[in-house]
Amino acid sequence: MLNNLESAKKMEVRNSFINSFLALVFSLLLGAIFIWVCGYSPIESYKAIIGVSLGTVKGFALSLSQATPLMFTGLSFALAYRVRMINTGAEGQLYAGAMAAALVGAYVHNLPSPIHILLAFGAAFIAGGLVALLVAAAKVYLKSNEITMTLMLNNIIILFTSYLANGPLKPAGSGVGQTERIDDSAKLMKLIPQTQLTIAIFVVIIVAVILQYILHKTVFGYEIKVTGLNLRGAYVAGINVGKTYLLTFALSGAVAGLGGAAMVLGVNYRFIEGFSSGYGFSGISIAALAAYSPIGVILSAFLIGILKAGTITLNRTTSIPVEFVDVIQVLVIIFVAAPTLIRAILNKFKKIKELTNKQKHGGEAI
Amino acid sequence: MEMIRMEKISKIYPGTVALDGVDFTLNKKEIVSLLGENGAGKTTLMKILYGMTPPSSGEIYYNGQPVKFKRPLDAIEKGICMVHQHFMLVPAFTIIENIITGNEPGSSMFLDMKKAREEVKDLISKFHFNLDPDTKVEKLSVGEQQRVEILKVLYRKADVIILDEPTAVLTPQEVNDLFVILRRLRDDGKSIIIITHKLKETKAIADRVVVLRDGHLVIDDVNPSDTTTKQLSEMMVGREVNLDTRKPAKNIGDICLKVSNLKVEEDDKEKIKNISFNVRHGEILGIAGVEGNGQTQLLEALTGLIEQNAKEITLDGKKLNGNSAQFLKAGIGHIPEDRLSMGLVKEMSIMENLILGYHRERDFCTRHGILLKKNIFNYAKSLKEKFLIKAPSVEVAASSLSGGNQQKIIIARAFSRNPKAIIIAHPTRGVDIGAIEYIHEQLLELRDKGAAILLVSADLDEVRKLSDRILVLYEGKIVSESMPGELDEIEMGLLMTGGHTMVEEGNQC
Numbered sequence: 101m102l103n104n105l106e107s108a109k110k111m112e113v114r115n116s117f118i119n120s121f122l123a124l125v126f127s128l129l130l131g132a133i134f135i136w137v138c139g140y141s142p143i144e145s146y147k148a149i150i151g152v153s154l155g156t157v158k159g160f161a162l163s164l165s166q167a168t169p170l171m172f173t174g175l176s177f178a179l180a181y182r183v184r185m186i187n188t189g190a191e192g193q194l195y196a197g198a199m200a201a202a203l204v205g206a207y208v209h210n211l212p213s214p215i216h217i218l219l220a221f222g223a224a225f226i227a228g229g230l231v232a233l234l235v236a237a238a239k240v241y242l243k244s245n246e247i248t249m250t251l252m253l254n255n256i257i258i259l260f261t262s263y264l265a266n267g268p269l270k271p272a273g274s275g276v277g278q279t280e281r282i283d284d285s286a287k288l289m290k291l292i293p294q295t296q297l298t299i300a301i302f303v304v305i306i307v308a309v310i311l312q313y314i315l316h317k318t319v320f321g322y323e324i325k326v327t328g329l330n331l332r333g334a335y336v337a338g339i340n341v342g343k344t345y346l347l348t349f350a351l352s353g354a355v356a357g358l359g360g361a362a363m364v365l366g367v368n369y370r371f372i373e374g375f376s377s378g379y380g381f382s383g384i385s386i387a388a389l390a391a392y393s394p395i396g397v398i399l400s401a402f403l404i405g406i407l408k409a410g411t412i413t414l415n416r417t418t419s420i421p422v423e424f425v426d427v428i429q430v431l432v433i434i435f436v437a438a439p440t441l442i443r444a445i446l447n448k449f450k451k452i453k454e455l456t457n458k459q460k461h462g463g464e465a466i
Numbered sequence: 467m468e469m470i471r472m473e474k475i476s477k478i479y480p481g482t483v484a485l486d487g488v489d490f491t492l493n494k495k496e497i498v499s500l501l502g503e504n505g506a507g508k509t510t511l512m513k514i515l516y517g518m519t520p521p522s523s524g525e526i527y528y529n530g531q532p533v534k535f536k537r538p539l540d541a542i543e544k545g546i547c548m549v550h551q552h553f554m555l556v557p558a559f560t561i562i563e564n565i566i567t568g569n570e571p572g573s574s575m576f577l578d579m580k581k582a583r584e585e586v587k588d589l590i591s592k593f594h595f596n597l598d599p600d601t602k603v604e605k606l607s608v609g610e611q612q613r614v615e616i617l618k619v620l621y622r623k624a625d626v627i628i629l630d631e632p633t634a635v636l637t638p639q640e641v642n643d644l645f646v647i648l649r650r651l652r653d654d655g656k657s658i659i660i661i662t663h664k665l666k667e668t669k670a671i672a673d674r675v676v677v678l679r680d681g682h683l684v685i686d687d688v689n690p691s692d693t694t695t696k697q698l699s700e701m702m703v704g705r706e707v708n709l710d711t712r713k714p715a716k717n718i719g720d721i722c723l724k725v726s727n728l729k730v731e732e733d734d735k736e737k738i739k740n741i742s743f744n745v746r747h748g749e750i751l752g753i754a755g756v757e758g759n760g761q762t763q764l765l766e767a768l769t770g771l772i773e774q775n776a777k778e779i780t781l782d783g784k785k786l787n788g789n790s791a792q793f794l795k796a797g798i799g800h801i802p803e804d805r806l807s808m809g810l811v812k813e814m815s816i817m818e819n820l821i822l823g824y825h826r827e828r829d830f831c832t833r834h835g836i837l838l839k840k841n842i843f844n845y846a847k848s849l850k851e852k853f854l855i856k857a858p859s860v861e862v863a864a865s866s867l868s869g870g871n872q873q874k875i876i877i878a879r880a881f882s883r884n885p886k887a888i889i890i891a892h893p894t895r896g897v898d899i900g901a902i903e904y905i906h907e908q909l910l911e912l913r914d915k916g917a918a919i920l921l922v923s924a925d926l927d928e929v930r931k932l933s934d935r936i937l938v939l940y941e942g943k944i945v946s947e948s949m950p951g952e953l954d955e956i957e958m959g960l961l962m963t964g965g966h967t968m969v970e971e972g973n974q975c
Contacts, residue, residue, distance in 0.1 A: 317836060317837055317839070318831075318835050318836055318837060319825060319826060319831045319835040319836075319837060320835055321837075322818070322825055322837060323825075325811070325814065325818075326811050326814070326822065329811045329812075329813050329814065330807065330810070330811040330812075332807050332808050333807065333808055333809065333810065333811050333822070335771060335790060336769070336771065336790060336800065336802050336808045336809065336823070337790070337794075337822045337823035337825075338770075338789065338790040338791030338792075338793070338794045338795075338823055339791070340791070
């Protein structure tokens with residue numbers, strides 16, 4: 101009996117992993133149908149994608165650099181979710197962080213490179229954090245809903261930064277909405293020349309490790325866990341729930357802000373209007389696929405990065421639409437959010453198998 | 467005449483055998499008490515009968531015909547209905563509306579309210595239910611709500627009625643009223659199964675007792691009138707138990723917890739109306755009362771969970787202020803009302819749960835907020851041994867434990883931090899007899915060590931057995947203070963429902 105309990109617990113842990121894994125498998129299978137409908141061979145396409153992404157140095161670098169912003173926003177969403185807050189504001193926090201980093205990069209001069217970079221990341225951290233803190237404060241003190249707040253605030257931030265990039269901060273003679281180029285001292289070091297892979301990947305891995313540490317080894321992480329899993333229990337245990345919400349959500353926003361800085365300092369070298377292709381929202385599926393574990397986020401973002409890099413590269417020769425990766429991501433959300441759906445599908449298979457087995461045995465008996 | 471026969475019913479859940487070849491029969495015009503501890507399999511057996519879960523093996527016969535219920539609706543169609551422990555009523559609806567919901571008379575478009583009212587009125591008068599069908603359910607007492615639930619199944623033409631722990635929420639008087647109704651139903655030809663672990667009530671109402679233990683049938687033809695409660699409890703637990711002896715306090719000391727002029731308002735209603743009392747060191751003060759008479763608010767005020775409108779609470783002469791963190795720190799332990807929603811985080815491990823609320827103490831973390839996992843692990847291990855928490859290790863999730871062992875986690879946690887005073891709510895609710903015995907012993911031991919204990923329990927027997935002094939709370943006021951044994955159960959029951967006047971009013975409507 102007791103042994104059964106233990107194995108039941110192990111099963112639980114394994115279950116969340118299996119759920120994620122199955123969600124991914126099902127998504128890839130359905131994605132295959134999507135490719136097939138578009139007139140390509142799914143098997144060939146997947147082979148080509150993986151061949152390009154993992155088989156070549158450039159492809160590998162592209163996978164990682166495509167994954168980097170997703171890692172930041174995935175971490176952001178996963179962290180907030182630990183207190184069961186839904187950070188749909190990562191997109192806005194990303195823009196706020198990007199703008200802050202772009203300003204520090206372009207208008208603060210004559211600093212040694214490491215300090216300039218740290219300062220720019222720091223500004224992005226604070227910008228993203230403040231934006232999120234505002235939302236959390238409204239939730240804690242005014243009982244407003246963080247989802248509506250963040251979604252509205254996204255528009256405000258994106259349009260405001262857009263105004264800055266098209267108005268007061270626009271360099272003379274520029275045709276598009278963007279800010280001045282950042283100083284060389286603020287640019288992130290490239291790990292592989294002629295790719296977009298920079299030391300930003302180390303930054304995000306360090307952030308993930310720190311978050312993992314906070315969540316599992318500290319009192320703050322313990323209180324996050326309790327608050328997220330049992331709010332009423334948290335009050336009874338004397339946990340300052342408001343403070344936990346404020347700090348966690350601010351930290352979540354700050355991490356998304358760092359993602360914006362990584363884009364500015366490592367890829368675009370300036371703030372460009374509309375630079376994000378929905379990284380903030382992609383973070384949701386990344387985090388869900390990772391079962392909201394920081395280290396898991398790094399892995400799941402890398403997986404999506406592989407798909408993205410592969411399709412982008414192939415897109416130059418064949419023409420599988422890049423949107424196919426978005427389809428996969430959406431499917432992942434659906435399957436992760438609906439473990440019962442997966443179980444139902446599996447049970448169907450099992451039943452069919454049982455039936456066919458029975459028929460076989462029946463046939464033998466006759 | 468045989469109504470239901472369940473043969474060799476087994477139910478295997480992954481990892482556990484909930485039922486192992488149990489036979490069960492139910493005759494017409496009979497009240498059967500299905501007795502067993504939590505986890506004995508009595509609820510599972512009834513869920514199988516009611517079509518909520520399929521048996522792993524075994525047959526069910528209804529009126530001699532083999533039946534297979536895939537869902538409760540199949541069982542209801544055959545006239546097998548269940549009254550759940552947690553009522554499923556819509557508070558804003560009238561009694562009539564609640565009864566017909568899901569079974570509305572008339573064509574598919576229009577309700578035939580007239581027909582419905584007549585049918586419901588007929589039922590009410592036939593069984594003397596004393597209810598006005600047009601009253602809104604939110605205005606009803608718990609006992610009356612239960613009658614509405616029973617009406618609901620009668621309206622659906624039930625022949626077999628299963629009641630899951632029907633007396634858990636009732637006062638002694640309400641229990642008697644319920645039993646009168648149940649006997650009337652039986653005499654009218656209904657068959658009734660009561661799922662319970664209360665022995666006294668089993669003796670009072672059942673024609674036949676069926677005892678389950680660990681998924682096995684122990685005995686199925688006990689005649690309650692020639693069996694003692696002690697014998698019944700031994701059949702249930704499988705060993706000798708001792709629940710009845712009182713152990714009065716020996717050294718009652720100075721006033722520890724003093725509450726003066728406590729008022730609590732909630733939703734613009736005064737839930738606690740200016741009450742004062744104190745608890746001394748080495749004393750258990752019991753608070754008796756029907757649930758919903760201010761107990762929740764009293765508990766919340768005494769543990770710092772809500773702002774009091776007016777209060778002064780002192781602990782050993784020192785004024786207490788602030789939130790639950792400060793109350794805990796001052797030395798007021800807390801065994802909350804609802805163990806799953808307030809006392810535990812069921813997804814977390816036993817070890818993590820054992821420090822909940824005390825996790826900021828230096829034993830468990832550094833000054834910089836880093837958890838000392840090793841200390842916590844060792845601490846948890848020692849508590850697990852000391853408090854006999856049955857679990858494979860302290861790292862398994864609290865949700866994998868039985869209710870009794872979950873409660874032991876909460877008790878171990880609060881009792882091990884040397885509390886000066888401790889606020890305890892329903893310490894043995896939903897806990898099996900073995901664990902009740904143990905928890906009671908621990909409580910008395912803590913008292914004898916000098917802690918002041920405030921015990922709130924819906925179980926009057928428990929309050930009467932453990933307390934050194936008993937207050938009765940009615941509509942937010944203290945209506946009586948007595949020493950144990952001074953008032954009998956009936957007198958206490960009357961006080962809990964507002965005295966004699968209320969009972970007379972109740973009979974009139």
